Amino acid sequence: MQGRSRNESDQAIAGIRVGFTVTKKVGHATERNRIRRRLKAAVQAATLDDAAADVDIVILGRRPALAADFATLVTDLQRGIRAVVRPRTRRPEPSPVAGDGRHGTPLC
Numbered sequence: 001m002q003g004r005s006r007n008e009s010d011q012a013i014a015g016i017r018v019g020f021t022v023t024k025k026v027g028h029a030t031e032r033n034r035i036r037r038r039l040k041a042a043v044q045a046a047t048l049d050d051a052a053a054d055v056d057i058v059i060l061g062r063r064p065a066l067a068a069d070f071a072t073l074v075t076d077l078q079r080g081i082r083a084v085v086r087p088r089t090r091r092p093e094p095s096p097v098a099g100d101g102r103h104g105t106p107l108c
């Protein structure tokens with residue numbers, strides 16, 4: 001699952017937009033369509049608390065989505081969408097000290 005937040009030029013449609021991609025490597029057209037339909041139904045079943053967020057999400061369909069339990073599929077999608085909408089903040093990395101030798105600066 002991949003996502004990005006929209007900028008001001010993309011604000012024509014508010015809320016979460018979801019797209020689906022299932023490549024030919026996954027299987028024949030009927031299998032790819034079944035995966036896509038299951039993922040669409042799972043996204044609709046996942047109640048999204050962050051529906052007001054303006055993000056675009058692309059879900060990459062894989063073969064295990066055919067055999068996965070539907071409830072598990074829904075919870076996995078909820079977790080993934082939540083991670084895209086509210087990414088964890090990273091701790092700021094310590095600034096490099098001049099002359100420590102790690103960043104190509106001379107020690108002398």
